[in-house]
Amino acid sequence: MEPAVRIRQLGKDRVNFVLENVDLAYVASSLVFALLIACSFANSLRRVMMADLPTIAIDLVEFQANTTVLPDEFIAHRLGMVPLLSSNCDEGMRYTRDCTCLAACQYCSIQLKLDVACHSNTTMDVTSNHLEVTPYGTDYNDMGEGEAGDEPSKRGEYFGHPVGKNDPDASPVLLCKIRKGQELRLRCIAKKGIAKEHAKWSPCSAVSFEYDPYNKLRHTSYWFETDARDEWPLSDNAKEEEPPREDEVFDFNAQPRKFYFEVETDGSLGPQEVVMQGLAELQSKLAKIVLALKKTEPDMVAGEPVPEVAATDGWGNGGGWNSTNQPATNTGGWGASPNRGGGGGGGGWGSGGGWASPSQPATAGWNV
Amino acid sequence: MNAPNRYELFVLDDGEKALEATEDTKIPNAATFKIVKQDHTLGNMLRAQLLSDPSVLFAGYKVPHPLNPHFLLKVQTDGSIPPATALENACTRLITTINTLEGRFKREFSFKDVDAGAAGPTVNLGVPDDPYGGGGATAWGAQRDYLDF
Incomplete structure (x- = not known):
C-alpha cells in the first residue's frame, strides 16, 4: 500500500495534512506490526520537525549601553527567543563549530544591532523591529574570518531579519519598554543551531499529531x-x-490508518520547508546508519569473509616496503609490465617495487 | 565553566563511530548495535521497521540513560540473514518510503501553492489588538517629568 498525503490547509505559517496508509513496503508480512511502523514513523516525523532542523537565532x-529597567541577562534571553528568517539556512550558513574563524564571521553568523533611546514623554516599546541586520564591516575584523565559501550567495534577501519586520499585519516581539532618558544599545551575533541545543532554534511553535479520534483502537x-462520550x-x-x-x-x-498533523511554524521557516526538510533529515539519519x-562490519553485513589483506594491500605485507620474502608473481599495479595497459610504462610505482628495495621482485605497488 | 558543549549531544566527535556492533555470544543470530548521537526518533522507527521483517525474530531498542546520547538496538534473526543485514534492509526500506512520501508532498504542495497567501493566518484588521496592553500610548503628563530638571 502506498502512502498518501492530503494537505487540508496551507497557510503562511502553518500546514495541516493527513498522512494515510504509512504502513511500509512490508505490510503483507504482519498486520500487527504495520501498526507499529505507521505510528512510529509518524511520530519520528513529528520529532524531527520539532528538534532537528537548523535555523538561526541570536546566541x-x-x-x-543598557539603562533600561531590565538587566542585561534578561534582555539577552529575550533576544534569543526572537525568530529570525532562516530560509535555506542549511546551505546558507555553517555551524560556528565547523568554521575556522576565531569567534564568529560572515560565513557562520549574522550580526544584528539595536540602538534605541527614548526622548519622548511616552513609554517607548523596544521591539524586534528595532533590530537591524548589519553586515560585518571593518570594525570587528579582528575576530578573524573563516575559510571563504559560497554560503552568503545562497541566502535570501531578508535572511536573518526578525520575522515580520516592517510587516504592518504582524505585531513585533516586544523586548523591553523604556521611558524618557533610557537607552538600549547592543550588538547581537545570531548563529545556526538546532533545537536539541536550545529550543530557540526550533522552527516550529506547535506540531499537533493525532490518530483515531473516536478512540476505536482504545489506545x-x-x-x-458518568459518560466519557458526553464529557469529551x-x-x-x-x-x-x-x-x-x-x-x-x-x-x-x-x-x-490516518494521521492528522498540524505543523505551525514560528515564521523562521515556511511550513513547506519544515516538512520537506524534516523528511530529508530523517533520510540522512538513516543513510548515516x-x-x-x-x-x-563488512563480514556481518555481506555475510562473506573479509578479503585477504596481505594479497591486495600495497602498504602491508604484500606491498613494496618491508617484507623480503615476497612471492615473485607479477600481480600488477600500475606499471608492472609494459604490455598491461598503456598507463604507467615502466614507471616508478609498480615495477621493481617502486619505493621498496631494488632487490625485490616486481610485485605490486598498489592493489591488484 | 567545565560544562560540555551542548552540541556534543548530537554531533559525532572526531573519529567517533556512528555505530558499534556487538555480536551476542549466547543467542544465535543476535547482535546489539550501539548507535551513537541518536535518540528515540531513529530508535523507535528502526525497531518498528525491523519487526515488520519476517526474518527478524526480535527487535528492541533502549536508551540506557537519558543523559547519554546513544541507544542500543538488539536484533535477532532466524538465521537466513545476519542481524546487520536486517538492519541495513530496514534502513533502505525506510529511505524508500520517505522518498515516495517526499514525492507526494512535493506534488501536494505544488497544488496548494496558489492559495498559500489567501489561506494564511487570519489577521484581525479591525481594531488593532495590542498584546502588550496599551502599546505605551499614554503619556505620563506632558508638562512635568522627573527627568526634566
Missing part, C-alpha cells in the same frame, strides 16, 4: 464522571472518520 549579545482510556468533545478530525456503531465489537487487530554499517 551572543554584547551590551554597549487511550478517558477519565469520566470530539476533535475536528473526527469528521474524517466513521463514527463507531453502538453494537460494534472491538477489533483488536485494527490499526491506525547504512554508511556506518558498511564501514564497520
Whole structure:
C-alpha cells in the first residue's frame, strides 16, 4: 500500500495534512506490526520537525549601553527567543563549530544591532523591529574570518531579519519598554543551531499529531464522571472518520490508518520547508546508519569473509616496503609490465617495487 | 565553566563511530548495535521497521540513560540473514518510503501553492489588538517629568 498525503490547509505559517496508509513496503508480512511502523514513523516525523532542523537565532549579545529597567541577562534571553528568517539556512550558513574563524564571521553568523533611546514623554516599546541586520564591516575584523565559501550567495534577501519586520499585519516581539532618558544599545551575533541545543532554534511553535479520534483502537482510556462520550468533545478530525456503531465489537487487530498533523511554524521557516526538510533529515539519519554499517562490519553485513589483506594491500605485507620474502608473481599495479595497459610504462610505482628495495621482485605497488 | 558543549549531544566527535556492533555470544543470530548521537526518533522507527521483517525474530531498542546520547538496538534473526543485514534492509526500506512520501508532498504542495497567501493566518484588521496592553500610548503628563530638571 502506498502512502498518501492530503494537505487540508496551507497557510503562511502553518500546514495541516493527513498522512494515510504509512504502513511500509512490508505490510503483507504482519498486520500487527504495520501498526507499529505507521505510528512510529509518524511520530519520528513529528520529532524531527520539532528538534532537528537548523535555523538561526541570536546566541551572543554584547551590551554597549543598557539603562533600561531590565538587566542585561534578561534582555539577552529575550533576544534569543526572537525568530529570525532562516530560509535555506542549511546551505546558507555553517555551524560556528565547523568554521575556522576565531569567534564568529560572515560565513557562520549574522550580526544584528539595536540602538534605541527614548526622548519622548511616552513609554517607548523596544521591539524586534528595532533590530537591524548589519553586515560585518571593518570594525570587528579582528575576530578573524573563516575559510571563504559560497554560503552568503545562497541566502535570501531578508535572511536573518526578525520575522515580520516592517510587516504592518504582524505585531513585533516586544523586548523591553523604556521611558524618557533610557537607552538600549547592543550588538547581537545570531548563529545556526538546532533545537536539541536550545529550543530557540526550533522552527516550529506547535506540531499537533493525532490518530483515531473516536478512540476505536482504545489506545487511550478517558477519565469520566458518568459518560466519557458526553464529557469529551470530539476533535475536528473526527469528521474524517466513521463514527463507531453502538453494537460494534472491538477489533483488536485494527490499526491506525490516518494521521492528522498540524505543523505551525514560528515564521523562521515556511511550513513547506519544515516538512520537506524534516523528511530529508530523517533520510540522512538513516543513510548515516547504512554508511556506518558498511564501514564497520563488512563480514556481518555481506555475510562473506573479509578479503585477504596481505594479497591486495600495497602498504602491508604484500606491498613494496618491508617484507623480503615476497612471492615473485607479477600481480600488477600500475606499471608492472609494459604490455598491461598503456598507463604507467615502466614507471616508478609498480615495477621493481617502486619505493621498496631494488632487490625485490616486481610485485605490486598498489592493489591488484 | 567545565560544562560540555551542548552540541556534543548530537554531533559525532572526531573519529567517533556512528555505530558499534556487538555480536551476542549466547543467542544465535543476535547482535546489539550501539548507535551513537541518536535518540528515540531513529530508535523507535528502526525497531518498528525491523519487526515488520519476517526474518527478524526480535527487535528492541533502549536508551540506557537519558543523559547519554546513544541507544542500543538488539536484533535477532532466524538465521537466513545476519542481524546487520536486517538492519541495513530496514534502513533502505525506510529511505524508500520517505522518498515516495517526499514525492507526494512535493506534488501536494505544488497544488496548494496558489492559495498559500489567501489561506494564511487570519489577521484581525479591525481594531488593532495590542498584546502588550496599551502599546505605551499614554503619556505620563506632558508638562512635568522627573527627568526634566
